[in-house]
Amino acid sequence: MTDEISSLLGKLTSGELTPVEFEKKSVSYVPSHQMNIPQLEQLIHNLSSKNQDTKGLKRQLMTLYHRAKDLDKTEKLLEDLSKTDFVFTSGLYAQLIDLYAYHDKLDKALEYYEKLREKEGSNFALDEGKIIRLAQLFIKCGRFEEGIKILEDTPRDRKQEERNFSYASLVWRFLNSLAEEGSVDKLNQVFDVLLKKEFIDVNNVLLGPLIKVHLVRNELDAALEKFEWCVNQFKATPWKNELACKLIQAEDAEKLQKLTDLSTAVHGEVNSLYDLVFAFVECGRIRQARKILETPGLQNRPQRINTACERYQQEGLTKPLEGLKDATKDLYHIDRSDIYYQLLLTYIKQDEDEKALGLWTQLQEEDLAATDQFLLTLGNYLKQKGVRVPFVMPEExxxxxxxxxxxxxxxxxxxxxxxxxxxxxxxxxxxxxxxxxxxxxxxxxxxxxxxxxxxxxxxxxxxxxxxxxxxxxxxxxxxxxxxxxxxxxxxxxxxxxxxxxxxxxxxxxxxxxxxxxxxxxxxxAGKAEEYLNKLERDIDNCTEEDVIGISEHFPRGGAYGILERHPELIQQYENIAIKYATKGVVAPLNVLWTHYFVNENTDKAEQIWNTYLKDSPRIMFQKIVQTARDKQDENLAKKLIQHLKISNVTEGAIGNAYSCLLDVLVGKEKIEEAVDTFESAIKDVNIETINRTAVLRIKEIYEKLEKPFNYPIPPRNAKSLQEPNQN
Structure with a gap:
């Protein structure tokens, strides 16, 4: 939550908004107590011109001005009323205290505070919201002790409705302002008084500033200590995600484990582990997030993942969505369809048609089926952009x-x-x-x-x-x-x-x-070897007519899991993959080549490449690109480009690999090498085959180096987009 959001939500829930008049074809009678400001001002003007009494209406108008927080009109009305025998009620004094406090006019707020005390005597009382606002103004003006005294000593009007969001938002802004200043002692003292005097119903939102103040001061130990206090005192976990991210960035595994243990005591182990996954993803630590998701016995909570994806999409957070997609790759106990769909919506919102279409290509490579919802959304978007839809769209x-x-x-x-x-x-x-x-x-x-x-x-x-x-x-x-x-x-x-x-x-x-x-x-189930034996029997016994069906049944995504988790079965897998290749199906060997390639088993990778893949029109290499990006390994990307340049793949495929290399070099701030690579790339491929965002990053480098950039920026619907099978 931000101050702006809190303020807007507070206004919406305050009950103080005044209606705005709509134009109507016929004039209808509106009772004075239902009038808005312009209507009531006009009525008072009309009655005043007839010398009729308007004191009651002006009292009502003062209330409307207070709700609108219109200080100028209020003061003009006060000046007008001072010339008459108008009698101020206690309610009007209270409104004036609140209005002047809202506009940081401490002297005027105190003037009416004293008038209210004098008028009410022993019955003097203010409602909680007005006390909070006045106390905050005292502290803001450097009169801290007086602000605390206002909270402790001002009698409260207890005849109120249940505290609404507007009140909670006011209290949060009070506490948050102290947190952002880094005022630890003042914040703790204010919070203690609010708690002792029962101004607040404690929750994660109001406890959040107690953690935030230490993070503002970069005091991780103190933040964790206060977090533990919140857990023990209130069974609450305020600012847990923000604190987790700070500990991850500090690479403090011990404190991160303690934070997770504290969270587990409140939310349970599974929920706490999923929260940790999201924190790792938001910090760009994909491998750590994946390790948690691979934890044996970890219950699948699809709703947690779906909710996180929706939040990332609504907030336009592309990187965490992309990270979650990568972290869940080849984890077949997790339904990734919503991750892909929410990422698609994010790309569409950002008008990234290149990346949107790339999601469909990745689904093909990972042997995942796109949902009808995904295909319809992507298809309609591509049509709108004038890009050819490379798949059959399902019916509405x-x-x-x-x-x-x-x-x-x-x-x-x-x-x-x-x-x-x-x-x-x-x-x-x-x-x-x-x-x-x-x-x-x-x-x-x-x-x-x-x-x-x-x-x-x-x-x-x-x-x-x-x-x-x-x-x-x-x-x-x-x-x-x-x-x-x-x-x-x-x-x-x-x-x-x-x-x-x-x-x-x-x-x-x-x-x-x-x-x-x-x-x-x-x-x-520990039956990887048995499963490979079944695949071998299937390919041994298949006829020429059965080859297409057998090919479709081969689990390209699952095969990566076998190779990564059971290195002792790699030779058996290779023998089976060769049998597939002899019948014209090279995808299993393509998977093995990728495994060898990313694990730097050069001899084996070259043997498969030269014998089976280099003349193939379609080569899967997304795993290599992903690994190069994750590890920031430019050498891996360079090796891939060298291979693709001597193969039969499309120019768009080579452009894809160059895009990866450029992104890695820019990410590692190897500026000169990035420029040299870009200039070499556009000699090998059309610039439109290079990812548009990669070209824009290179353009920024040229501008920083004060070099002219005399190259076209690829359009969003570049021709290369119409070659979805290039990978």
Whole structure:
């Protein structure tokens, strides 16, 4: 939260906004107590011209000016009233105190404060918000002790409505202003008084400044100590993510572990580990985030990931989304579809059509199926930009949705109770209703049941429900179906996955990346070698007509997992991959070549390259580009470019590799080498094949070096975008 956001939200929830008059075709009567400022001013003017009494209306106008925080008009009205026998009420004095405090006019605020005390005598009291604002002004003007005294001694009007956001926002801005000044002692003293005098209901937001003040002063030990105090005193974890990021940047593993332990005491281990994942991602520490996600037995929480993705997208935070995409690569127990979709929305919002289309290419390389929502959104965006859509767009509405609606029209009382049970989390009750009812439950309701069962770790019952849906010729809701398959894969339940696999066709398998999940399940179950044996039997026994189908079943993404986790099986994998290659399928060897390439096994990589890949029109190398970016390894990118230049890949593919190299060099501030590389690149490829953002970064370097940049910037819909299979 920022001061600006807090202020705007405070205004919206204050109850002090005044309506603005809309133009109306016919004049209608508005009672005076419902009038806005212009209407009431006009009414007072009209009545004054007729010498009619307007004191009551002016009192009402004063209240409207206070709500609008209009000091100029208020003072003009005060001057007018001073010439009459107008009697100020206690309420008006209180409003004037608040208005002058709002405008930092301490002397005037105190003048009316004393008038109110004199008028009320022993009944003197102010509401909490006005006391807070006045105390803050005292402290802002350097009169700290008097500000504390105002908080401690001013009688409060307890006859108030429940504290709203406007009040909480006012208190937060008070505390936050002290935190930003780095005033530790003053902040703690103010907080203690607010707590002691019951001005606040403690929560993470109001505790946040107590941590922030130490981070402003770069006092990590003190910040962690205060965080521990918040956990012990209030079971709250304020500014946890910000503190975690500071500790990550300081590379203080011991304190980061302590922070996680404290969080675990409040939020549980799984939630705390996911929070740590997001902190690592936001700090650009992708490998550390990935290690946590690879933790054996870590429960999959898709909602946590989806919520984080939505937040990053709404705040326009591209880097964390890209980091989360990379951190979850080849982790088949995690449904990455929402990560890709939210990243797509971010690129579209930023008008990065190059990167948006690149997401579709990455999905192909990782052997992941794009959701209909992703394809429709990307397809419509590309059409709008005048870029050719390189895939078949799904229809806007699907037949299964119609069937669901038709079923819902026939719902009976059992279905309504079933839904209530699910909504309240009573899974057993929902199952009992389903068992006894003769009504037909639609796919949406059954999918919700599966999801609730999975969230309760009742995987077997969820699987049985899904299998019954499949046996009836239907499919669970895609998101839930993926959730189930991820769960089965992460627990190594190969048997259940095989049952499901026997009930779905190849199109569905492709849509949910079924073969990658089967591969991952075998890895988790310790059956990687058995799985390779099956792949070998499949390729040994396939006929010429079966080759395409066998090729589609090969888990390119899952194969990386085998190679990385089981180096003892690499030779067996290589033998199988060669068998695929002899039948015209080079993708398995392409995966192996990539593994050798990034691990610098040059001899093996060159052998595969020269024998099988260099003449191929399509070479997968995204893993190499990703590794080069992650490790800032320009030599890896240079080696890749050397290979691609002697292959049959498109010019756009070489431009992609050059883009990677340029980004790495710029990131490492190797300015002169970046310029030399760029000038070499545009001799080898058309500048339009180089990533537009890479060219813009090079242009900035030229400008810093005061060198003329006489090259065109690639348009957002450059021709190279229309070659989606270049990688």
């Amino acid at each position: 509405s699907q037949v299964p949705n119609v069937r669901v609606l038709e079923t819902e029209r026939r719902q009976g009382p059992s279905l309504a109770i079933f839904r209530q049970k699910l909504k309240s989390g009573d899974v057993d009750g929902a199952l009992e209703i389903k068992r006894k009812s003769k009504e037909r439950f639609n796919i949406t309701d059954l999918s919700t049941l599966i999801e609730k069962l999975l969230q309760s770790d009742r995987v077997n019952e969820a699987t049985d429900t899904a299998i019954n849906i499949l046996k009836n010729g239907n499919l669970p809701v895609n998101r839930v179906f993926r959730f189930l398959l991820n769960k089965l894969a992460s627990t190594g339940d190969v048997e259940s996955l095989n049952k499901i696999g026997s009930l779905i066709n190849q199109d569905v398998k492709r849509m949910v990346s079924f073969d990658n999940r089967i591969c991952h399940a075998n890895l988790v």
